[in-house]
Amino acid sequence: MHKSKLGGFIIDCQTGDLAGAADFWGAALGMPVRELPAAEAASYKRLEDSQHGLDVEVQIVSHPSRVHLDIETDDIEAEVRRLEKLGARRVQAVHAWWVMEAPTGQRFCVVQAASKSFAQHASRWP
Numbered sequence: 001m002h003k004s005k006l007g008g009f010i011i012d013c014q015t016g017d018l019a020g021a022a023d024f025w026g027a028a029l030g031m032p033v034r035e036l037p038a039a040e041a042a043s044y045k046r047l048e049d050s051q052h053g054l055d056v057e058v059q060i061v062s063h064p065s066r067v068h069l070d071i072e073t074d075d076i077e078a079e080v081r082r083l084e085k086l087g088a089r090r091v092q093a094v095h096a097w098w099v100m101e102a103p104t105g106q107r108f109c110v111v112q113a114a115s116k117s118f119a120q121h122a123s124r125w126p
Contacts, residue, residue: 003122004079007072007111008055014065018045022058031056053117068106072113074122079110082125 013021022045026033031047036057047056055070073079080090080098087103097111113122 001124001126002073002075002078002082003113003118003124004071004073004082004110005113005115005118005122006054007070007113007115008049008057010068010070010109011056011058012061012063012066012068013058014061014063016060018043018058018060021045021060022047025058029056033058053115055115066107068108070109070111072111072115072118072122074113074118076110076112078125083110 011021011025015021022033025031026047029047031049034046034048035041036044036046043060045058047058049056055072071079071083076097080100083100084090088100091099091101091107093099094109097109099107099109101107
């Protein structure tokens with residue numbers, strides 16, 4: 001048995017100006033921009049979502065700009081297998097998570113649970 005829930009949204013920006021992109025999206029969404037640890041700071045900026053408790057980040061990417069969602073789970077492999085049974089497919093393993101593609105073509109990631117509300121709000125799967 002494992003659990004999962006919507007973790008948040010990642011705003012993929014094909015840009016050389018991460019700070020500018022984060023400033024725009026932070027102002028547009030009414031979310032203050034927060035720095036991440038040094039290992040992530042060159043590629044990501046966090047937008048503080050005090051209203052919904054989601055992880056919202058701005059990320060530099062080499063592919064065209066888009067928005068993708070993250071599903072967080074306490075068992076990545078079990079969640080990936082569950083989503084494959086629903087028709088998703090694995091695209092690429094990245095560090096400790098998986099990039100997946102829905103049957104409708106959207107890309108999303110399955111990541112390790114990190115939100116404070118995970119235990120309370122996650123769905124339980126057999």
